[in-house]
Amino acid sequence: xxxxxxxxxxxxxxxxxxxxxxxxxxxxxxxxxxxxxxxxxxxxxxxxxxxxxxxxxxxxxxxxxxxxxxxxxxxxxxxxxxxxxxxxxxxxxxxxxxxxxxxxxxxxxxxxxxxxxxxxxxxxxxxxxxxxxxxxxxxxxxxxxxxxxxxxxxxxxxxxxxxxxxxxxxxxxxxxxxxxxxxxxxxxxxxxxxxxxxxxxxxxxxxxxxxxxxxxxxxxxxxxxxxxxxxxxxxxxxxxxxxxxxxxxxxxxxxxxxxxxxxxxxxxxxxxxxxxxxxxxxxxxxxxxxxxxxxxxxxxxxxxxxxxxxxxxxxxxxxxxxxxxxxxxxxxxxxxxxxxxxxxxxxxxxxxxxxxxxxxxxxxxxxxxxxxxxxxxxx
Amino acid sequence: xxxxxxxxxxxxxxxxxxxxxxxxxxxxxxxxxxxxxxxxxxxxxxxxxxxxxxxxxxxxxxxxxxxxxxxxxxxxxxxxxxxxxxxxxxxxxxxxxxxxxxxxxxxxxxxxxxxxxxxxxxxxxxxxxxxxxxxxxxxxxxxxxxxxxxxxxxxxxxxxxxxxxxxxxxxxxxxxxxxxxxxxxxxxxxxxxxxxxxxxxxxxxxxxxxxxxxxxxxxxxxxxxxxxxxxxxxxxxxxxxxxxxxxxxxxxxxxxxxxxxxxxxxxxxxxxxxxxxxxxxxxxx
Numbered sequence: 001x002x003x004x005x006x007x008x009x010x011x012x013x014x015x016x017x018x019x020x021x022x023x024x025x026x027x028x029x030x031x032x033x034x035x036x037x038x039x040x041x042x043x044x045x046x047x048x049x050x051x052x053x054x055x056x057x058x059x060x061x062x063x064x065x066x067x068x069x070x071x072x073x074x075x076x077x078x079x080x081x082x083x084x085x086x087x088x089x090x091x092x093x094x095x096x097x098x099x100x101x102x103x104x105x106x107x108x109x110x111x112x113x114x115x116x117x118x119x120x121x122x123x124x125x126x127x128x129x130x131x132x133x134x135x136x137x138x139x140x141x142x143x144x145x146x147x148x149x150x151x152x153x154x155x156x157x158x159x160x161x162x163x164x165x166x167x168x169x170x171x172x173x174x175x176x177x178x179x180x181x182x183x184x185x186x187x188x189x190x191x192x193x194x195x196x197x198x199x200x201x202x203x204x205x206x207x208x209x210x211x212x213x214x215x216x217x218x219x220x221x222x223x224x225x226x227x228x229x230x231x232x233x234x235x236x237x238x239x240x241x242x243x244x245x246x247x248x249x250x251x252x253x254x255x256x257x258x259x260x261x262x263x264x265x266x267x268x269x270x271x272x273x274x275x276x277x278x279x280x281x282x283x284x285x286x287x288x289x290x291x292x293x294x295x296x297x298x299x300x301x302x303x304x305x306x307x308x309x310x311x312x313x314x315x316x317x318x319x320x321x322x323x324x325x326x327x328x329x330x331x332x333x334x335x336x337x338x339x340x341x342x343x344x345x346x347x348x349x350x351x352x353x354x355x356x357x358x359x360x361x362x363x364x365x366x367x368x369x370x371x372x373x374x375x376x377x378x379x
Numbered sequence: 380x381x382x383x384x385x386x387x388x389x390x391x392x393x394x395x396x397x398x399x400x401x402x403x404x405x406x407x408x409x410x411x412x413x414x415x416x417x418x419x420x421x422x423x424x425x426x427x428x429x430x431x432x433x434x435x436x437x438x439x440x441x442x443x444x445x446x447x448x449x450x451x452x453x454x455x456x457x458x459x460x461x462x463x464x465x466x467x468x469x470x471x472x473x474x475x476x477x478x479x480x481x482x483x484x485x486x487x488x489x490x491x492x493x494x495x496x497x498x499x500x501x502x503x504x505x506x507x508x509x510x511x512x513x514x515x516x517x518x519x520x521x522x523x524x525x526x527x528x529x530x531x532x533x534x535x536x537x538x539x540x541x542x543x544x545x546x547x548x549x550x551x552x553x554x555x556x557x558x559x560x561x562x563x564x565x566x567x568x569x570x571x572x573x574x575x576x577x578x579x580x581x582x583x584x585x586x587x588x589x590x591x592x593x594x595x596x597x598x599x600x601x602x603x604x605x606x607x608x609x610x611x612x613x614x615x616x617x618x619x620x621x622x623x624x625x626x627x628x629x630x631x632x633x634x635x636x637x638x639x640x641x642x643x644x645x646x647x648x649x650x651x652x653x654x655x656x657x658x659x660x661x662x663x664x
Contacts, residue, residue, distance in 0.1 A: 070561055090564040091573075097565045103558035107580045116576075117566035168566060 021046045021204035022067065022172055027076030029062050029228075036062040038228040039076070044172075044206065049198050051207045051215040054225035055251070060208045063225075064174055067206065069093050081171050091120075096170030096203075100177045102161040104149040110160050111136075111145040117168035135167040138200070155186045159193075166201055175207040179214060191217055212252050216240065224248050242288065243373055249299040254333070256305060256344050258298040260377035265292050272298055272369060276340030280316050282369045289374035299373040302347040307334065308364040309356050319364045320344065325354045336363050405640070411633035423630055430634040439618070439635075443642065446615045449529065449604070450597040453536040454590045457544045460537060461589070465548035484545045492539065496606045499535040500526065503607065527609040535603045540593040547592065551585020552578070587654035591647060598643040615639040 022044040029036040037059040044050050052060035065071035067078055069090030077086040085093055096117075105113050114135055118128040136142055139159040149157060158178060165173060175194070179187045195218055198205055209215055215222050216236040224231040224239065224247070232244040243249035250257065261274040270290055271279035282290065289296065308317055320338030332353050336344050346365060357363040412431075415424030468480040487495065502508045503525035510522040525531045555578055563577045564570075601616040608617070615635060623632030 068561075068565060070564075089569075090561070091567050091569055093565075094567075095565065097562070099558045099562055101556070101558050103556060103562035105559055105563070105577060106556075107583075116563065116568075120563075120567035120572060164562075164566065 019046055020044060021048070021081060022206070023079040024063070024067070025077045025079065027063070027066060027078060028074045029059070029066065029071060030074045035228045037066070037073075040225075040228075040230050041076075042223060042230065042233065044204060046204055047202045049205045049207065049218060049220045051209060051219040051222045052225060053209060053212060053215040053222050053251075054231075055210055057227075058225040059228040060210075060225050061176060064176055064206065064208050067172070068095055068097050068174055094168070094170055095172045095174060096165030096168055097174040098158075098161045098165050098176065098178045100180060102157045102178075102181075104157055104160055104164075106149055109146050109148055110141060110152070113149060113160055114163045114167055117164065121168065131167055135163040138166075138197070139163040154182050155190060158182065158190055162194075162197065166197070166203065170203065173201075173203045173205045175205065177209055178207075179209070179211070187214075194218060216252070224251060226251075241371065241373075243299065243375075246297070246299070246375055249373055249375070254302050254345060254347075255373075256300045256302065258300065258341060260295055260297050263290050263292055263294045263296060263374070272296070272372075272374075274340065277318060277338075280318075280367055280369055282372075284370065294374075295377035296374040297377050298369065299375065300344075300367065300369070301371060302333065302345050304368040304371050305344055305346040306366045306368065307346055307348060307353060307357065308366050310364075314366070316367045316369070317364050318344075318367060319362055322357050322359050322361050322363050324359060327351055327354065334363070336365060338365070408633045408636050408640075411630050412637045414630045414633075416628050416630045418628075421627065421629065430631050433631060434634065434638065442613045442615055442618050443638070445529075445613065446598060446639075446642070447646070449533060449536065449612075449614060450594045450600075452533050453540060453597045454594040456533065456537045457540045457593050458548075458586060458589055461541050461544040461548055462586075464541075465545045465552055468545065468549050469552045484542055487538070488542045492602050493606075495539060496535060496603050499531070499538070499603075499607060503531045503534070526607060527611040529608075529612055531607050532604050532612045535607050536597055536600055539600075539603060540596060543596070544589045544593055547589040548582065548585050551582040551588075554585075555581045584654075584658055587650075587657065591650045591654065594650065595643050595647050598646065599639065615642070 020043045022042075024040055024042040024044075026039050026041050027037060028039050040059075040063060042050075052063060054060050062071055066073050067080075069085070069088060073086060077084055079085070080093070080095070105116065108116070111132060115128050115132045118131055123131075136145065139162055141156070141159055141163060144152065144156065144160075149160060152160065161178070178194075179190055182190060191214060194207075197203075198218075207215075207218060216239075219236055221233060221235055222239050223233050226247050232239060232248045234242070234244075239248065239252055243252060243255075246257070249255050258272075259274060261272045264271055264273050264279065266279065270282040272282070273279045308314075318338050318341065320336040320341075323335045323337050323343070326333040326335070331347050331349050332351050334346050334348065334353055334357065336346065338344055344365060411423065413426050413428065415427045415429065417424050464480060464484055468477060468484065471477045471480065500507070504510070505522040505524070505526070507525070509525060510519070513519045513523070525534075559581065560573050560577050563573045568576060599616055600614055601620065604612050604614040605617050605620070608614070610617075613621075616639060619632045619635040619639065622628045622635060
């Protein structure tokens with residue numbers, strides 16, 4: 001799979017203020033012969049919430065480490081608020097960070113943890129007190145000031161870590177997979193709180209995660225990374241609807257990849273011709289990337305494949321054999337093997353499909369190409 | 380559990396046997412300490428508390444106090460000398476530096492106490508390494524008295540205890556969460572501040588156990604004060620030896636040994652109390 005970094009410099013950045021907060025310019029990190037981060041360039045606007053998303057080992061944490069100053073780039077530069085900080089020691093950077101493990105100081109209570117950064121800045125005691133109180137109030141930690149950090153729940157520790165990072169009024173807030181240690185319900189709750197915190201403080205935030213759900217729900221923009229390279233930079237909706245390549249398409253949400261086919265126009269109807277299946281018509285206007293004669297692979301979201309329980313044949317209907325049902329409460333994902341295409345998944349509300357089309361039965365699927373993503377067949 | 384895994388008993392047997400023998404030996408010491416001393420004979424008389432009454436002389440109190448003092452000094456200086464070594468041993472970036480430090484700190488454990496003490500005698504003597512170097516450099520005219528001094532004894536004991544101290548400290552330093560140090564740096568703490576406010580406090584449990592172990596260990600030191608102190612520096616073991624093998628007063632030697640044991644255990648218990656209170660306050664672990 002070839003990486004196609006889409007910089008989209010022309011696209012306006014949804015920032016709250018003008019000017020960029022962080023400029024990452026052709027930053028590279030080699031670990032011996034291995035490439036950790038390969039020539040990444042990225043501009044983050046003031047007040048923007050940007051997520052670095054990718055599988056483990058994709059370089060997202062290394063990139064975050066370079067912004068924080070814990071990892072020295074092999075090449076390139078990092079500019080924050082117009083100042084080149086590439087060679088600045090971490091403690092002179094004024095960048096707040098929440099660690100995956102929270103890294104709270106176990107020998108200090110909640111208050112001293114939060115006050116640490118301000119004490120290091122040698123602020124007057126009265127000001128420290130006021131700022132810490134404010135942060136404690138903002139993170140709803142009132143009454144916990146004298147608690148040991150070990151006595152706190154995961155969610156409370158998380159809030160202390162956030163309070164400690166924002167109290168120094170950092171130029172940028174870095175969040176390194178801060179939700180991964182929490183259980184599911186708490187994670188949803190903290191997502192809301194993170195969002196609220198971002199809205200209240202307006203801090204430029206760089207969030208690292210491998211969880212696409214978190215990325216989609218929190219971010220102004222998402223930077224998808226794989227093998228050290230940026231695959232695509234886009235707003236969540238854009239990323240979901242218009243993935244730039246096969247990696248992004250299959251990493252964000254669930255998607256069906258159809259086998260390579262050819263774009264054709266027959267009698268005014270645009271269609272995708274799949275070998276062994278025949279033409280599938282595009283409903284109104286062909287999807288972006290349609291060009292007669294072009295060899296493409298079509299990617300289809302699960303919601304654009306609909307089971308036709310009557311079983312009637314028709315345009316854009318393919319028939320296959322039900323391989324499995326994956327019941328997930330609110331919906332069921334049904335896996336169907338279609339000859340000539342392979343595996344296709346469809347998502348249906350409820351569990352009725354399990355009885356209507358038992359495993360081994362044949363099932364007709366209506367394929368809606370209106371939202372199909374067409375990518376080069378070579379990918 | 381023992382019943383369901385009978386091989387446990389087999390495995391435990393050597394340890395149990397050793398413990399029983401040790402208990403028997405200590406009981407024998409206890410038994411000797413309450414026996415009457417018959418001058419000119421290795422046989423002992425009937426039961427008496429005279430040996431304990433004989434302890435109440437300033438000379439014995441001084442030896443006991445000196446033993447405490449030397450042990451405390453040794454523990455403190457051993458800590459000061461070992462911490463940087465342990466820190467470098469854990470944190471050195473180059474592999475060869477770490478392995479070199481491990482070898483340098485651990486190998487002294489494999490040379491006997493006597494060998495090491497003799498090396499110190501060669502180093503500290505009036506014609507020893509230190510004095511001849513200082514004289515060659517023209518810094519002194521007359522040799523400095525290093526042998527037969529409390530200073531010389533403490534120096535040798537510090538070197539003697541360093542391997543153990545280094546191991547205990549290195550373990551503690553290796554357990555410090557590096558993310559905590561990174562977080563402190565991220566919050567504006569310079570490397571010096573990170574050390575004093577994060578690394579050092581988080582290694583306090585290791586520091587305390589190092590001090591306790593070295594202190595209790597030094598309390599029972601024998602050959603080092605014997606050879607380097609040369610009779611001028613008496614620690615409690617040397618006094619017991621003197622009584623037992625020069626005066627041949629075995630009951631009184633037993634009494635002194637018992638006192639030494641009680642003092643060592645007592646100070647261990649005392650320091651354990653103090654350390655657990657400090658640990659609770661720091662809430663580390």
